[in-house]
Amino acid sequence: MPQMLIDDVHDAAAAHAFGAEYVTALGKIINSHVRNEAAGAAVFDEPSISLAPTPHEKWLACRMAMEEYGHHLKFNKLAAQLGLEDDQDRPPLSVFDYQVTSWTGYVMTKAIVDLAEVVLMEDLCECSYVPLRMLCRSLMREERFHVSFGARTAARLAADPTRRDEVRSSAHHLIRMTLPFFGRSDSRNNEIFRRWGIKRLSNDESRAEFVRRTRVLLCDELGLDYPEVGTRWNATTS
């Protein structure tokens, strides 16, 4: 692991004092969350409000959509404080190409895609940039609830013989789509993130943690098989 260059960086001015490489690296991380939180709310949560089978579930989906929207804004605020350009026009990650067409599909995005978000945010909970560290720590409670809602509801759906196949196929599809979310195995960006203490884990380590946890969900909790996947990813974009 590359050696960390800094300890705590308390605010935007201190971040700029460390130079452009540090600010640019922070910007890449923060802006990816700005985009993905907004895309998650717009692509997964909002359309799912109308798919909920009961009012209770509809209102839960509504609350979670608002929370994701709030997360988007809080990351956006950090980006603005750092003087970063509004990056919202860049497309979010490909996982958001997934079309939620059923309540089961939505439940599985909460159990799986939000779990990927939790793995990434847990790493950022020790980030050298204190405002980002504190933000991620403050959001963990909501993100963990999203995942637990997904996992609990998935367990109920998987126990229903008429839904079990859909739970399985959504889970397999989403796991495959989410793996690139962690970035390339040989990512130069990740090397910089770790050197500056922004992240601690390599992309492959984060991906392996995601695979470990989703395997527990699928195999131990839902009694399903796990898709054939690798924990390395070397596509052409980082």
Add this chain to the structure above:
Amino acid sequence: MERYYELNAPPPDLPAVLGPGGDDVLALLDGLSVAPGRVPDEVDGLPVRRVGQVPSALLDRVEPGWLAALEGRRARARTRLVAAGRETRLELAEHVAMLVATPRLEPAEPGDGDALAQSGAILWLLGTLVAAALADEHDDATPTVRADRLDDTTLTGLVARGWWPVGPVDGAFVIAPLTLPRTCHA
């Protein structure tokens, strides 16, 4: 216009920026931090039942037709505002409403599913009433159109007075304090 990322309270110039209906939007948001007022006898032609708990079993029994009517009202308001070129006003009002209301409706107990569902229901209703206020969509809950939209038998009036109009259940109109999600341990 200033961009808002987090808000503890609505910005003071909100009504002026929003234009027609802006005062009602402010009144709706203020309702989230006032003690509930008097209980009206009737809403929507039904006797009012005030409850201290709204478990999911009760939420699931709210008349679907009433919820569908509200959904329709939201859609009509949106269409009217877009046609009137006030879409950015609607977006701002919804943005401010969600920024102010989401933390104010934060459950006391993390992971309290009932409280989270309650706050989601209130957020949805608030979004609908905010859009209706801006579009001057009158209150479907009242049998007659009243001069004062903030009369305490209208949905907007109830929210402005600290009440959550849960909806019709078994021949009564259920209301609960708006602060319920923050205090309930159902």
